[in-house]
Amino acid sequence: MTMAERSAAPAAVRPTYHSAARDLLRQSILDSVRDLLKERDWSKVSLSDVSKQAGVSRQTLYNEYGSRSGLAQAYAIRLADRFVDQIDKAIWANIGDIRTALSEAVSAFLQESAADPLVQSLLTGEVKPDLLRLVTIDSAPIITHAVGRLVVVFQRSWVDASDDDVRILARSVVRLGLSYVSIPPESEYNVAADLAQLLGPFVESITTADPSR
Structure with missing residues (x-):
């Protein structure tokens, strides 16, 4: 791909409301994980802790990440x-x-x-x-x-x-x-x-x- 072709590349597709809202939710959850880790070791952080910190249900966490390992992977x-x-x-x-x-x-x-x-x-x-x-x-x-x-x-x-x-x-x-x-x-x-x-x-x-x- 030439420099001219890159300059002419189409702009990124604008996200839908649903995808933007989901991204905001996920970022908020990961921010909550970071806040908890400033206070305690990862071994002491549970999904219940994260759900309370983020203000979401545990089911929401499971829906988004599947498990505690999935949450850590998303953070990484x-x-x-x-x-x-x-x-x-x-x-x-x-x-x-x-x-x-x-x-x-x-x-x-x-x-x-x-x-x-x-x-x-x-x-x-x-x-x-x-x-x-x-x-x-x-x-x-x-x-x-x-x-x-x-x-x-x-x-x-x-x-x-x-x-x-x-x-x-x-x-x-x-x-x-x-x-x-x-x-x-x-x-x-x-x-x-x-x-x-x-x-x-x-x-x-x-x-x-x-x-x-």
């Missing part, structure tokens, strides 16, 4: 969405400079994830197998969602590369970013700069368009 996917949003913002703030864009985005994500109460709960106290599985062997839904979104971000940006190359880049960025959630980076290394240095040459080699156009 929202965290992955923030990572994609940060990459999107950094790309357009650093046109033609993918190394700086990646460094800024990864740095912001690492800071945000380190401060997130669910991640803090994962990394502190007793071992939580459900959360650990969520970001390791059961991480496929999170990875698939984030990669899909990031592919679109790259395709609509000045990173004018083939679909195959964009997907390679998106998969690499997401998997590397997610790996640092369960195993935080060593304090003596600038991981964001290291990843930008690692991936930068690949992006520069696949980007064929003049980003200033």
Whole structure:
């Protein structure tokens, strides 16, 4: 897809009232989970606690997420969405400079994830197998969602590369970013700069368009 084609891409479809209301409901529930996690460990948070905090019924929680694990997965996917949003913002703030864009985005994500109460709960106290599985062997839904979104971000940006190359880049960025959630980076290394240095040459080699156009 050329830069001109991306510029001419149709605007996003306006959400229906029902979908917008459901999205607002889900965001409110996930905000409630975050608020509870600021007060207590994930192991101490029940669906009843969340329903009371969010002001919804337990049946509503079951309808939306299916289980406590499903709720945690939705929370983690929202965290992955923030990572994609940060990459999107950094790309357009650093046109033609993918190394700086990646460094800024990864740095912001690492800071945000380190401060997130669910991640803090994962990394502190007793071992939580459900959360650990969520970001390791059961991480496929999170990875698939984030990669899909990031592919679109790259395709609509000045990173004018083939679909195959964009997907390679998106998969690499997401998997590397997610790996640092369960195993935080060593304090003596600038991981964001290291990843930008690692991936930068690949992006520069696949980007064929003049980003200033």
